[in-house]
Amino acid sequence: MNLLHLSRSELKQLISSWNEPSFRADQIFEWIWNKGIFDFTQMSNLSKGFREKLIAECTLNVPKIVFEQKSTDGTIKYLIQLEDGKTVESVWIPREDQGRVTVCISTQVGCRMGCTFCLTAQQKTERNLSAGEIAAQLLLLPNREKITNVVVMGMGEPFDNYDHLMGALTTITDQKGLSIGASHITVSTSGLIPAIERFVQESKCKLAVSLNAPNNEIRSQIMPINRAYPIEKLLECMHRISAPSYPRKIRRNFGITFEYILMKDFNDSPEHALQLVKILKGIPCKVNLLQYNETPNTPFKRPSEESVFEFQKILRRHGLLNFLRRSRGRDISAACGQLASLNKRQSIGAQA
Numbered sequence: 001m002n003l004l005h006l007s008r009s010e011l012k013q014l015i016s017s018w019n020e021p022s023f024r025a026d027q028i029f030e031w032i033w034n035k036g037i038f039d040f041t042q043m044s045n046l047s048k049g050f051r052e053k054l055i056a057e058c059t060l061n062v063p064k065i066v067f068e069q070k071s072t073d074g075t076i077k078y079l080i081q082l083e084d085g086k087t088v089e090s091v092w093i094p095r096e097d098q099g100r101v102t103v104c105i106s107t108q109v110g111c112r113m114g115c116t117f118c119l120t121a122q123q124k125t126e127r128n129l130s131a132g133e134i135a136a137q138l139l140l141l142p143n144r145e146k147i148t149n150v151v152v153m154g155m156g157e158p159f160d161n162y163d164h165l166m167g168a169l170t171t172i173t174d175q176k177g178l179s180i181g182a183s184h185i186t187v188s189t190s191g192l193i194p195a196i197e198r199f200v201q202e203s204k205c206k207l208a209v210s211l212n213a214p215n216n217e218i219r220s221q222i223m224p225i226n227r228a229y230p231i232e233k234l235l236e237c238m239h240r241i242s243a244p245s246y247p248r249k250i251r252r253n254f255g256i257t258f259e260y261i262l263m264k265d266f267n268d269s270p271e272h273a274l275q276l277v278k279i280l281k282g283i284p285c286k287v288n289l290l291q292y293n294e295t296p297n298t299p300f301k302r303p304s305e306e307s308v309f310e311f312q313k314i315l316r317r318h319g320l321l322n323f324l325r326r327s328r329g330r331d332i333s334a335a336c337g338q339l340a341s342l343n344k345r346q347s348i349g350a351q352a
Contacts, residue, residue: 004062011025080137088137100149101148103151109125135178138150186206189210239283242256242284254284261290269311
């Protein structure tokens with residue numbers, strides 16, 4: 001049994017079945033997730049006999065970094081190999097001017113959502129990550145004590161792997177675990193409405209919705225999920241979960257982040273900006289604008305700086321809070337929409 005895949009409560013159940021006191025589970029959990037120790041023999045506050053039982057009954061197989069690339073802007077992309085040999089990517093994004101380090105983590109090997117602008121969607125969906133595999137992407141990184149923020153925006157749709165995602169968030173926020181506050185964690189979704197409503201009732205982490213279009217015609221062309229959950233249904237959900245009476249886990253200062261990737265001559269016109277203002281009216285939110293990062297086998301292009309600034313100016317003129325997020329790690333394909341495990345990216349590139 002690989003203890004990496006057990007939550008603290010599941011670890012307590014295992015230890016209890018051995019007729020050992022439950023605090024032993026807390027000790028093991030803290031050794032793994034707080035101290036980053038994966039060798040049972042080094043867990044010095046456990047008795048020798050108990051350590052021997054762990055060695056005989058359990059394993060502690062942790063994913064490993066097999067390749068890394070560093071961008072000129074300081075961003076580092078890590079290729080992480082899982083126990084079965086499959087790989088995902090995580091990204092270290094430092095902001096020295098702000099004293100922050102954000103890490104972007106993955107939840108699936110591949111993605112089922114099929115967004116046409118995203119490189120991850122072009123690779124075969126192989127499996128979900130376990131809760132331990134999701135959280136371990138933070139545990140493995142050099143200088144992990146410097147991590148201040150986490151974004152679950154890597155490979156995969158987090159809410160398509162909901163239970164394991166929530167298990168990972170529990171470990172990441174646990175004081176005996178990675179001890180990163182929920183207010184410093186953002187989970188991004190393409191718009192799975194039932195999971196969104198469940199998430200805001202069960203988690204204090206922040207919510208981001210990948211919108212990318214101001215109307216159904218455009219969104220359906222790039223995001224197949226829009227056929228199941230069209231914009232009007234998605235925005236009804238946003239109004240509902242932001243209402244004061246909604247039973248959210250976060251009671252105050254609740255807001256939604258909408259992500260809008262601007263693509264040249266597709267969704268970046270002044271008319272599109274005005275449509276966006278109209279559909280988001282009345283929702284407590286901010287909009288993160290991103291310039292498209294070009295990837296193989298897609299027809300979309302990066303918009304000009306002028307069109308981006310004009311789009312942003314229109315949103316501001318109408319009182320819609322927005323920020324232009326500069327892509328980090330573009331030179332190593334670590335930016336938004338560019339993640340795909342290395343061998344898959346090489347295969348996709350060969351087809352271009």
